[in-house]
Amino acid sequence: MIKRIILTVVGVLILIGILAGIKSLQIGKMVAAGNQFAPPPIPVTTAEAVRDTWESLLTSVGSLEAVQGVMVTAELPGKVVRITFKPGSMVAAGDILVYQDTTTETAQLRAAEASLTLARIDLDRKSVLLSKNTISQAEYDNANAQYKQAEAQVDNIRSLIRKKNIRAPFDGRLGIRLVNLGQNLKEGEAIVSLQSIDPIFVNFSLPQQQLAQIKPGLTVRVTSDAFSGQAIEGYITAINPQVDTATRNIQLQATVANPEEGLRPGMFVNVALLMPTRENVLAIPATSVLYAPYSDSVFVVDQKKETENESPGMVVRQQFVRLGEKRGDYVAVVSGLEAGQSVVSTGVFKLRNGQSVIVDNALTPDFKINPEPEES
Numbered sequence: 389m390i391k392r393i394i395l396t397v398v399g400v401l402i403l404i405g406i407l408a409g410i411k412s413l414q415i416g417k418m419v420a421a422g423n424q425f426a427p428p429p430i431p432v433t434t435a436e437a438v439r440d441t442w443e444s445l446l447t448s449v450g451s452l453e454a455v456q457g458v459m460v461t462a463e464l465p466g467k468v469v470r471i472t473f474k475p476g477s478m479v480a481a482g483d484i485l486v487y488q489d490t491t492t493e494t495a496q497l498r499a500a501e502a503s504l505t506l507a508r509i510d511l512d513r514k515s516v517l518l519s520k521n522t523i524s525q526a527e528y529d530n531a532n533a534q535y536k537q538a539e540a541q542v543d544n545i546r547s548l549i550r551k552k553n554i555r556a557p558f559d560g561r562l563g564i565r566l567v568n569l570g571q572n573l574k575e576g577e578a579i580v581s582l583q584s585i586d587p588i589f590v591n592f593s594l595p596q597q598q599l600a601q602i603k604p605g606l607t608v609r610v611t612s613d614a615f616s617g618q619a620i621e622g623y624i625t626a627i628n629p630q631v632d633t634a635t636r637n638i639q640l641q642a643t644v645a646n647p648e649e650g651l652r653p654g655m656f657v658n659v660a661l662l663m664p665t666r667e668n669v670l671a672i673p674a675t676s677v678l679y680a681p682y683s684d685s686v687f688v689v690d691q692k693k694e695t696e697n698e699s700p701g702m703v704v705r706q707q708f709v710r711l712g713e714k715r716g717d718y719v720a721v722v723s724g725l726e727a728g729q730s731v732v733s734t735g736v737f738k739l740r741n742g743q744s745v746i747v748d749n750a751l752t753p754d755f756k757i758n759p760e761p762e763e764s
Contacts, residue, residue, distance in 0.1 A: 429701060429744040433752045434689050435733040437725045440671045442715055442757075444663035446601070450592030450610070454653040455643075456558050456584040460485060462573040463551045473580065475565045479556040486567065486579055488552035497545040504542050507535040560584035561649070583653055586646040590622065592659045593637035601663060602627060608642040609660040612651065620644055620651070624661070669712065669720040670727055673755045677719060678736045683708045686725065687732040687739050689747065704732060706741040717755040 466488030473485045514531040517523045556562075563581030567573065590610055594602065604627060609619045622644030631638055642659070644651065651657070678685045687704040709724030725731070732739060733752060739745075 429746045430739070431748040432689070432704070432732045432739070432745045433734050433749050434730045434747050435673050435676060435752070435755065437670055437672050437721065437727055437729050437731060439727050440669055440718075441666040442669050442671075442713070442720070444665050444667045445609075446594055446598055446661040446663065448592040448594055448659045448661070450590045450642075450657050450659040452651050452653050452655045452657060453589040453591055454560075454583040454585050455587060455589055456560065457653055458557065458582055460554065460556070460579045460582050462486075462488070462554065462575060462577045462579060464488070464548065465575050466490075466552050466573055468567055468569055468571045468573060471565070471567070471569055473562055473565070475562060475580070478561050479559070479582070481556055481558045483556045484553050485556055485562075486554040488554070488573065490549045490552050493545055493549045493552070497542065497549065500538065500541045500545050504535070504538040507531070507538040511535040554579060556582060558582070558584055585649055585651065585653060587622070587643050588646045588651050588653070589625075590642040590644055590657060590659060591639065592642070593632070593635070593639050594661070596631050596636045596638055599631075599638050602638070602640065602661070606664075607662040608644070609662060610642075610644055610651075610657045611660075612655060612657045614650060614655065619660075620646075670725060671715075671718040671720055672725070672731055673717055673733045673753075674714060674719040675717075675753070676731045676733050676736060677709070677711065678706075684711055685709060687736055687741075688725075689730040689732060689745065692744065702745050702747060704739055704741070704743050704745055706739075707731075716757040716759050717753075718757060 468486055469489050470487035471485070472487070473479060473483070479485070511531045511534075514523060514528045518525065518528045560582045561584075563583070565580055566578050567580075573579075590608065602624070604624050606624045608622050608624060610622060611619050622642045624640055625643045626641040628639035628641075672686065676686050678687070685706050685708045688707045689702055690705050692701045692703040707724055710722040712720035712722045714720070730747075732745070733755075
């Protein structure tokens with residue numbers, strides 16, 4: 389009985405050993421096949437790192453200000469009897485915007501003009517009598533003074549009437565109407581905003597250490613989200629002689645043509661000041677960069693050498709780089725690359741170091757320094 393049990397146990401152990409050996413051989417073959425497996429090459433697009441010269445720019449954020457801008461107000465109190473402008477319209481200097489009630493001043497003017505006429509007649513009469521030595525010089529001087537007083541009274545009333553006919557002080561575009569017909573205006577009460585915005589001023593600041601590079605006449609390029617990235621050029625017209633003691637920045641003012649009036653006072657804009665010299669850079673497409681917190685990198689495409697187990701082909705090598713300024717679809721490489729090297733231009737996030745690739749530039753994007761997005 390014991391002998392039979394021992395034989396059974398031995399048989400089971402032998403069977404287990406045979407099965408373990410077979411399974412070990414199978415696993416070994418699978419591991420060897422896995423070690424010999426090479427993933428198929430991935431199609432990639434490439435771009436060459438090229439030497440280029442870029443415009444040297446000083447950038448800032450600015451705000452827009454009208455060349456001339458005022459809030460038209462009532463100089464004298466009075467009742468609005470007529471409004472002659474339309475909100476948002478263009479007006480010329482001297483155009484009447486609002487008529488105030490001048491019936492009282494008109495009546496006073498007629499009385500003053502009658503007094504002036506009488507004073508002139510009296511002065512002419514006294515002049516004749518003085519020439520004949522009929523009256524004294526004092527009487528003539530008194531008549532002359534009365535004439536001048538009457539004349540000044542007429543001028544004063546006419547001035548009051550002119551002030552109650554409120555005019556545009558300069559050419560420009562009106563804003564929203566703030567008064568109504570029949571409204572009694574107080575002295576200094578706002579009527580409408582008037583802005584001259586073609587051309588328009590751009591106010592911005594730069595650090596004081598860049599003052600030596602700045603001079604009037606340099607070109608500025610203004611962009612705003614209101615224009616979807618479209619740039620408008622102008623030129624520096626004024627440099628503040630005083631540096632801001634709080635920020636140590638120098639204030640500058642540029643003048644920009646604004647025929648479409650798309651730029652409005654109060655808007656903020658991005659300002660780029662074009663310097664006379666250009667900057668030499670090594671440029672690659674910005675989509676070639678794999679951005680990471682520790683360091684940015686690109687994948688350089690190298691020729692894979694032929695070996696006994698592998699055929700020749702292309703392979704990518706991850707290369708860490710230091711980046712500079714970005715312009716349009718390109719970014720400057722300060723270090724880590726050399727001119728002429730090919731880098732993967734799209735889809736870098738799916739690659740790994742040493743991976744085999746196939747270069748297919750049929751669908752390479754059209755990279756530009758100054759891209760202009762198409763309207764959607």
